Amino acid sequence: MEANLSARMLSKSYTVQNIRTDALRDVSLDLWAGELSLIIGPSGCGKSTLLSLMSGLSRPDSGTVYAAGVELSALSDAERDAFRLAHCGFVFQGFNLFPALTALEQVQIPLDYLKVPQDRAARRAAEALDMVGLWHRRHLRPAELSGGEKQRVAIARALVKRPSLLFADEPTSALDSTNGGTVTDLLRRIAHATGAVVACVSHDPRLIARADRVLEMEDGRLLRDRRPAHSEPMEPL
Numbered sequence: 001m002e003a004n005l006s007a008r009m010l011s012k013s014y015t016v017q018n019i020r021t022d023a024l025r026d027v028s029l030d031l032w033a034g035e036l037s038l039i040i041g042p043s044g045c046g047k048s049t050l051l052s053l054m055s056g057l058s059r060p061d062s063g064t065v066y067a068a069g070v071e072l073s074a075l076s077d078a079e080r081d082a083f084r085l086a087h088c089g090f091v092f093q094g095f096n097l098f099p100a101l102t103a104l105e106q107v108q109i110p111l112d113y114l115k116v117p118q119d120r121a122a123r124r125a126a127e128a129l130d131m132v133g134l135w136h137r138r139h140l141r142p143a144e145l146s147g148g149e150k151q152r153v154a155i156a157r158a159l160v161k162r163p164s165l166l167f168a169d170e171p172t173s174a175l176d177s178t179n180g181g182t183v184t185d186l187l188r189r190i191a192h193a194t195g196a197v198v199a200c201v202s203h204d205p206r207l208i209a210r211a212d213r214v215l216e217m218e219d220g221r222l223l224r225d226r227r228p229a230h231s232e233p234m235e236p237l
């Protein structure tokens with residue numbers, strides 16, 4: 001079977017004031033559609049750098065990334081921007097919601113950028129909000145939502161484009177453990193239901209049992225690749 005995202009021998013270093021940090025050293029991995037892959041490891045081990053290279057947010061010093069059939073590392077900056085717009089959804093730690101917009105309006109924004117006609121955009125935004133269990137909260141603004149609900153709105157906004165690649169960088173670190181668990185389970189259900197590659201970076205070991213696959217990093221390298229045993233099957237979305 002062909003992987004939906006393949007990284008080969010990725011290396012990236014940063015030099016600040018003549019001090020060089022090797023953030024990633026010859027990392028190779030394949031990610032598969034329809035599962036939640038958790039990339040875990042201590043602070044500074046290179047998780048965010050790896051996510052940023054795999055999603056085309058930045059370029060490696062050496063190595064290649066193939067995603068959705070495209071060699072990202074061979075694209076220009078403008079071509080990578082277009083690739084991300086077409087194929088990638090992103091979820092971040094800080095939710096990044098607009099204070100003045102309702103939950104439903106936040107979710108519809110990416111479709112406005114993609115120039116999807118209004119009636120279709122409204123329908124798809126409603127479906128995405130329903131998928132994260134927040135249709136009944138559609139008229140509320142961020143200040144009226146809990147942290148867990150805000151993150152679920154952000155996930156719906158990432159989902160509404162129907163991305164083939166969904167990237168989450170520390171999506172649970174601003175949440176308590178119950179809400180963190182809910183958000184992680186949601187990411188896993190989304191992977192199963194939509195067939196997207198879902199890659200989530202976290203330093204929180206509590207998420208390990210909720211992922212389909214766990215990739216452990218240390219000091220810019222991948223140390224371990226395993227699949228936790230799940231005792232309970234997931235409920236469908």
Ligand SMILES: Nc1ncnc2c1ncn2[C@@H]1O[C@H](COP(=O)(O)OP(=O)(O)OP(=O)(O)O)[C@@H](O)[C@H]1O
Binds near residue numbers: 014016021022044
């Ligand atoms: N833009 C940058 N400029 C300079 N150094 C950087 C930059 N981005 C990352 N680094 C360094 O590269 C290394 C890896 O950073 P990265 O953010 O990828 O790690 P991380 O595992 O995601 O860390 P955290 O869990 O703390 O977010 C660290 O030593 C970091 O200080």
